Amino acid sequence: MRGFIAAFMAVLMLAVAGCADSGPGETDWLNKEYSAIEEAAKDSTVRFYMWGGSAQINQWVDTYVAEEVRNRYGITLVRVPMDASVFVNKLLTEKAAGKTSGTIDLLWINGENFKKCRQADALFGPYADKLPNFQKYVDRKLAAHDFGFPTDGYETPYGTAQFVFEYDSARQSGHPAAFANLKEWVKKNPGRFTYPQPPDFTGSAFIRQAFYAVTGGSDQYLGGWDEALFNRNAPKLWAYLNDLKPYLWQEGRAYPKNVAALDTLFARGEVDINMSYHPMHAQSKILEGTYPESVRTFIMKEGSIFNLHFTAIPFNASNKPGAMVVANFLMSPEAQLSKLDPANWGDFPALDNTLLPDEMREAMQAVDLGEPTLGPDVLGAAAVPEIAAEYVEALERGWEENVLR
């Protein structure tokens, strides 16, 4: 019996020691030629950690992307579905524990999660300039910031999202044309409007746009965090949102927990207006059969917020060359074109249109985005940028203190 226990303890000790084991010596991939990186990526496996909540996106990654990188570079792509906050947490824990050989090779990331990882120094880079497609097709000015936080080459663009509202043209209530009219509209249609509770991503974007709209535009906030400016302007937003409150769903006593909850309320007819950070969300919901064909999208006159989403590589990725090759492939015009097709995913490209070869530009313009989707021209004209994460956090916190209570 004693022998057994001793053996057991020994195994346990070994297991504990094994956890702390450090990885083999690392090659400095940042100083290698791209051809050498591509060579090293051959026959390797890339573990892509990404939000897995959309069957359509999963399908696209599993079929198109996986097949292309296998045929072109001999890479096996393994998709690991996980919420961004969860894998970022995993990465930060690995960083804190000093684990030098991690399980994540590539991340789908942006905004606050990227900032968190950068602050903890948990990302590999700067690698963006190593990638040929980044050099050829990406609008560097646009890709230089992620929610006002400098990217510094630690992540590469993957796609663009822009905020749209949705309404059902078959219902009587119509929709407001601007934030300035929203109050009249909710008074006329009490209980038929609400927004997801910040810090939900979409709800947070909604209050940010309202913030721009009631304080005179986004330009003043682009210079980075300015506390005095925020303190001067924020009360206008709280007043605006508190005026709406009695006319919201549940008289503003409760808000949908996340945008999925709002989707359900809209689809079941409890509210008349929905919102999404994906311009083609309505179209894909119609194709899915959850929305009636009469649903259309619209944007407010004051503008609609947009952002880029990115891929990044953890500091301890065990297959950095493979991850760089996949990140590069995701920025190729072919991959971006395939991604734009609503039948595949319907995500707007993250590339600079003017840098594309003519036939690629034409092919992108020829993609049928579906009846409810606003054209890139309408969206582009109304696009307003995201602002520094400090604003986002201050708005979310202030909303809780001034509006939610």
Add this chain to the structure above:
Amino acid sequence: MSCARAGTGRTLLKLSPLLVPLALLFAGGLALAVAQSLGYMLPFDYHGGRFDAYANLLTERCIKSAALSLYVAVVSAGLSVAVGSVLAYGIWRLPERLERAAIVYKVPLILPHIAVAFIVLIFWSKSGVVSAAAYHAGLVASIDQFPSVLFSGNGLGMILAYTYKEIPFTILLAYAVLKRMDPQLVTTASMLGASEPRVFLRVVLPHMAKTLHTTFIILFLYSFGAFDIPFLLGESTPGMLSIEVYNLYFRRELADRPTAMAILTCMFLFSLFFIWLYTRVAKQMQPRERKL
């Protein structure tokens, strides 16, 4: 005496395959939570004071959250124990054939909590089944006029979900106790002229008391700290503590993590305190019951 101590040591050693993982995982996790609440072992540079995270808990919002969690836990555990014990007695009194059929009460037991939350959502939301039925029966003029059962700020949705799940749990435990009770006790009490409620309160209830106390503690602690049902049915303001922790930890800045950990630490301490207090009070109640 020394011999007994050596025996304890050996027992502990023999239990080590169980104790070591428990100590590592549970105590380790707890220690990490406490350490992070004090600003140690965080994945970023912490600049605040040692007890800043605990000072953050004294805000109105946080206290209201704690009050709501407490309220939902007390009401749902109390209701479940009260209703469950009466139903268990009812099932026990049934003729044997029906008693076997009463096994249907176990259905909610096998449903996961999250499924129960969805059931409540589908039935009781404004566009739900009950509201639609009320509309078709002409009870309300439109679904908008259906009273808001869920998300109205009083935790009713969560209480509905918890009681649906927990009443069968109480029945299960209380019924097991009743199975061991001599039926003649009840017959005798009735023959001596005790009314039905009196039989239940004076004969049956004292028999189940010990189990019901344990049941209440289990149910209370579960609903106090659980995440899944509040995630679907929780209120916006105040939010349940578990949701507040989730938001602070996952959806906010890194700098909020010590506060999240401070809430968890306080919840753990409160749970221990609650068990201690409850068992003390329950013990004091017992002799009085016997005297009567």
